[in-house]
Amino acid sequence: MLSSPQRKPFSPRAVLVITLAVGVLLFGALFTGILVLTAAIKPVMIAAFLRQVVGVDPATWPHTTLVTWVSMAITALILLTFGAVISGATVWWEMRVSARMQSRIGYNRAGAGGFLQWIADAVKLLFKEDLIPAEADQLLFRVAPYFVMTGFALTFVALPFGEGLVAADLNVGIFYMVAVTALVVVGILLAGWSSNSKWALFGGMRAAAQVVSYEIPAGIAIMVPVLMAGTLSMQGIIRAQGAWPWQWFVFTNPAATVAFLIFFISQLAEGNRTPFDLPEADSELVAGYLSEYSGFRFALFFLVEFGNLWVMAAVLTTLFLGGWQIPWVSAADWTAARGALGDLPGAGWWGLQLLSMLVMVLKTLVVLNVIVWIRWTLPRIRIDQMMNLCWKYLVPFAFAAFVFTLLWQVLLARVPLLATFTGFIMTGLFVAMAALFGRQVKANIAASGDHVDLTNW
Amino acid sequence: MNVTAEQVIFLAFAVPLVAAAIGVVVARSPMYAAMSLVGAFFCLAGVYVLLTAHLIAFLQILVYAGAVMVLFLFVIMLLSLGGEGQQLDRLKQLQWLGFVLGGGGLMALLAWISREVAGAEMAAVGPDFGTIKAVGRALFTTYLLPFEATSLLLTVAIVGAVVVAKEKI
Numbered sequence: 302m303l304s305s306p307q308r309k310p311f312s313p314r315a316v317l318v319i320t321l322a323v324g325v326l327l328f329g330a331l332f333t334g335i336l337v338l339t340a341a342i343k344p345v346m347i348a349a350f351l352r353q354v355v356g357v358d359p360a361t362w363p364h365t366t367l368v369t370w371v372s373m374a375i376t377a378l379i380l381l382t383f384g385a386v387i388s389g390a391t392v393w394w395e396m397r398v399s400a401r402m403q404s405r406i407g408y409n410r411a412g413a414g415g416f417l418q419w420i421a422d423a424v425k426l427l428f429k430e431d432l433i434p435a436e437a438d439q440l441l442f443r444v445a446p447y448f449v450m451t452g453f454a455l456t457f458v459a460l461p462f463g464e465g466l467v468a469a470d471l472n473v474g475i476f477y478m479v480a481v482t483a484l485v486v487v488g489i490l491l492a493g494w495s496s497n498s499k500w501a502l503f504g505g506m507r508a509a510a511q512v513v514s515y516e517i518p519a520g521i522a523i524m525v526p527v528l529m530a531g532t533l534s535m536q537g538i539i540r541a542q543g544a545w546p547w548q549w550f551v552f553t554n555p556a557a558t559v560a561f562l563i564f565f566i567s568q569l570a571e572g573n574r575t576p577f578d579l580p581e582a583d584s585e586l587v588a589g590y591l592s593e594y595s596g597f598r599f600a601l602f603f604l605v606e607f608g609n610l611w612v613m614a615a616v617l618t619t620l621f622l623g624g625w626q627i628p629w630v631s632a633a634d635w636t637a638a639r640g641a642l643g644d645l646p647g648a649g650w651w652g653l654q655l656l657s658m659l660v661m662v663l664k665t666l667v668v669l670n671v672i673v674w675i676r677w678t679l680p681r682i683r684i685d686q687m688m689n690l691c692w693k694y695l696v697p698f699a700f701a702a703f704v705f706t707l708l709w710q711v712l713l714a715r716v717p718l719l720a721t722f723t724g725f726i727m728t729g730l731f732v733a734m735a736a737l738f739g740r741q742v743k744a745n746i747a748a749s750g751d752h753v754d755l756t757n758w
Numbered sequence: 759m760n761v762t763a764e765q766v767i768f769l770a771f772a773v774p775l776v777a778a779a780i781g782v783v784v785a786r787s788p789m790y791a792a793m794s795l796v797g798a799f800f801c802l803a804g805v806y807v808l809l810t811a812h813l814i815a816f817l818q819i820l821v822y823a824g825a826v827m828v829l830f831l832f833v834i835m836l837l838s839l840g841g842e843g844q845q846l847d848r849l850k851q852l853q854w855l856g857f858v859l860g861g862g863g864l865m866a867l868l869a870w871i872s873r874e875v876a877g878a879e880m881a882a883v884g885p886d887f888g889t890i891k892a893v894g895r896a897l898f899t900t901y902l903l904p905f906e907a908t909s910l911l912l913t914v915a916i917v918g919a920v921v922v923a924k925e926k927i
Contacts, residue, residue, distance in 0.1 A: 366763075441789065472889050473812050480816040483824025487796060490831045494789065506835065509828050516825070533890055 313413075320412035323420075331386060334379040336651075336658055339466045342372050349645045376468060380457040388608035389419035391669065395607070398670070399677045429596035434496065437593065441495035446594070446601040448488030453605040455481035456612045461535050463625045463657035464635060474535035475523055478616060479516070482571070485605065486512045489580070492602070493590035504589020508580035511687060512571050518695035519567035525560035525706045526550045526620040539624030540632065544660075547724030551621040552731065554723065556705035561621045563699050568613045570687070573606065574672065576679040577687060614668035615661070622664050625657035768808055775801035792830045799823040811888040 311319070340346065347369055348359040359365045393408060393416055400407025408415025433442055459474045461467040471477050486509055493505015527533055529550055530541035542549055551561045570577040581589030591602050618624055630653060638650040682690070713719055746753060778801060781794030799822045806815035886892045897905050 438789070441793065471812065473816055476813070476820070476890075477816050480820035480824065483820055483828075486824065486828050487831070490828060490835070491793070494831070494835050502835065506832070509832055513825060513828050 317413040320414070320416045323412070324416060327386060328390075331379065331383045332658065332662075334375075335383060335462050336466060336654060338372060338376040338379060339462060339468050340651075340654060342369070342376050342468070343465075344369070345642060346645070347372065349643060352643075353645050380468060381454055384454060384457055384608045384611070385604055387611045388604045388606075389423060391607045391610050391673075392422070392603075393419045394670075395673045395676070398673050402674075402677045423600065426600040427597055431596040431598065432593075434498070434593050436497045438495040438497065441491050442593075443598075445488050445492035445495060446598040448491060449485050449605050450488075450601050452481055452484030452488065453608055453612070455484070459535055460612060460615055461539060461619055461624060461661065463654050463661055464536075465654055466625075466658055467536060470534055470536045473533050475527065475538065475616070475620065476533050478535075478612075479520060479523065483516070485609075489590050492594070496590070496593040498593055500588070500592045501590050504580045504592070507684065508573060508590060511573070511577060511580060514688065514691045515567040515570040515577075515695075518563050518691060518699040519571065521696070521699035521703050522560040522564035522567065523620065524703050525554070525557050528703075528706050528710060529554060529557065535619050535624075539619055539626060542623045542626060544623060544626035544628040544630070546623075546731075547721065547728040548626075549621060549623040549724075552724045552727035553720045554706060554709055555727070556702040556709060557621065558727065559698055559702045560706075561617075563695050563702070564620065565617060566690075566695065568617065569672065569675065570691070572609045572613055574610075575676040576682045578681055579684055579687060610669050610672055611665065614665045614672065617668050618661065618664040622668070624664075625661035627653070627656050627660055630656075764808065768805065771801045771804035771808065775805065788834045789831075792827065792834060795830070796823050796827050799827070809888070810883060813888060813890050813893050 341350065347365070351357050351359040351362060351365060351368065396408050396418070397414065399405075408418045411417040411421050433439060456478055458468050459471050459477050461470075489508040489512075490505045493501045493503075493508065496502070526538055530538040532538060532541070538550075546552055550557045552558070573580050581591065591599060594602060635650075635653065638653050639646050640650070743753075775798055778794045778797035782791050782798060785791040785794055799818055803815040803818040803823070806812075806818060
């Protein structure tokens with residue numbers, strides 16, 4: 302029995318249900334996995350689990366190491382999957398936002414609001430032919446995407462998702478993040494060179510020049526929150542901040558606000574995002590270093606580019622925006638909820654962890670959304686402007702912020718209340734500016750005879 | 759023989775490290791040599807981590823595998839060396855000299871290791887070892903003079919590079 306080629310389309314309600322089910326199941330499973338496993342792979346937790354649930358003594362039981370390694374492998378797998386999925390979902394979100402900003406319709410075919418489009422795109426890319434140009438350097442052309450992918454995947458080791466939710470809380474956390482991201486440049490340069498095409502080569506060169514330059518202001522700007530927290534550990538930096546905006550680093554120190562802006566701009570440049578997308582400027586270089594790539598390898602480059610948005614936003618949230626700190630929950634409350642260190646924690650602790658994850662994810666998504674807005678608002682800058690901005694403005698200002706923070710910390714040791722005072726003033730200023738901005742936007746829309754319409758989502 | 763996890767991890771980094779280091783020397787294309795160097799830096803960073811020197815390990819990746827190698831690759835790409843094989847004959851004697859000197863050095867090192875270090879247990883280090891605090895303290899107390907001398911040297915190098923690169927300032 303043949304099915305008719307014209308299959309009856311699903312009703313809109315069914316499409317909505319299917320899309321919601323996919324979204325909720327996919328992200329629910331991933332976030333639950335991260336919540337449970339990143340907390341559970343700590344040696345104390347594994348020992349407590351073996352003792353209380355399995356009922357064996359972890360010190361003498363022969364399979365303790367095996368359990369540790371297997372749970373670590375599963376955690377790594379889940380984090381990698383999360384990176385890939387969040388990258389796909391970011392593409393969808395970016396396309397929806399850009400469509401609205403440009404008065405287009407955008408993704409709307411696969412699933413409700415086109416949400417399933419990124420899955421279809423990914424499957425399509427996987428089935429495409431893996432073309433390698435005859436003139437290309439065969440080996441280096443093949444390995445370049447893996448360098449890029451490794452640099453991206455390694456960041457998830459130290460990326461915090463909540464209070465106890467980090468694969469490994471390294472004491473050199475933020476430094477580790479900067480170091481492994483440097484791998485991405487090597488991959489991009491390799492891709493550009495090995496393609497043996499002038500577009501790709503120019504793209505690779507531009508990317509390398511850009512990323513190496515912007516690493517300097519970014520690195521100095523990172524020093525500001527590091528100085529304020531007195532540690533390089535990602536979790537330590539978050540613990541040094543509070544939950545309320547006036548306790549975030551970005552508002553407690555005027556220099557940190559400058560550092561925040563510098564770091565934000567540098568991250569955009571390092572992620573090759575508009576207005577710094579010169580390495581793949583489509584109107585000049587076809588697609589820059591990825592001109593010659595297709596299929597799976599191309600998909601890897603793109604996965605990293607969009608997945609990096611999450612990493613970028615999460616690092617910004619960690620360094621300047623208070624990370625996962627929950628209002629009214631102090632460090633003492635965390636210790637109290639944890640209970641005895643040798644036991645498995647109770648439901649209250651897990652609830653707090655879930656809450657901290659929600660806070661972190663929410664902040665990260667807000668920052669990510671701002672990055673998307675910027676891409677579709679600003680035009681691409683020229684290469685000389687890009688270099689001028691970095692070396693003549695960002696680097697000196699980053700140094701100034703660094704020196705100011707040193708003096709500030711000395712002052713704070715004398716007058717501890719100053720941080721709270723500045724925090725309130727800066728938060729007030731920010732709220733006032735946001736309100737003025739909103740009013741101006743509304744006035745501009747009214748002046749052009751338009752109105753805000755949110756019905757066509 | 760009882761194989762510990764440390765030994766497995768050490769071998770997992772050390773064997774590729776030696777292979778990559780050999781690759782740097784024998785690769786004909788400068789691009790492949792540079793990429794082998796990246797690999798060698800990486801494996802070396804892994805060995806540093808095994809020695810609980812986390813800061814040094816990530817400095818190694820950031821400075822060498824990141825910044826320095828990007829500079830190397832940049833230069834290689836800009837020069838886009840075509841006939842790498844042509845100059846090989848002229849360097850034959852130098853190659854032999856290098857082989858003898860390098861081999862001799864390796865032998866001397868191996869002899870010294872087998873006499874002095876082999877079989878000795880590594881001293882246990884404190885929990886602070888290799889953290890940024892400990893390294894910073896050592897840098898600014900015991901090794902302050904070398905540290906300052908290095909900064910001066912770097913400043914001189916930067917000024918010198920600008921003077922050399924720019925004819926009219």
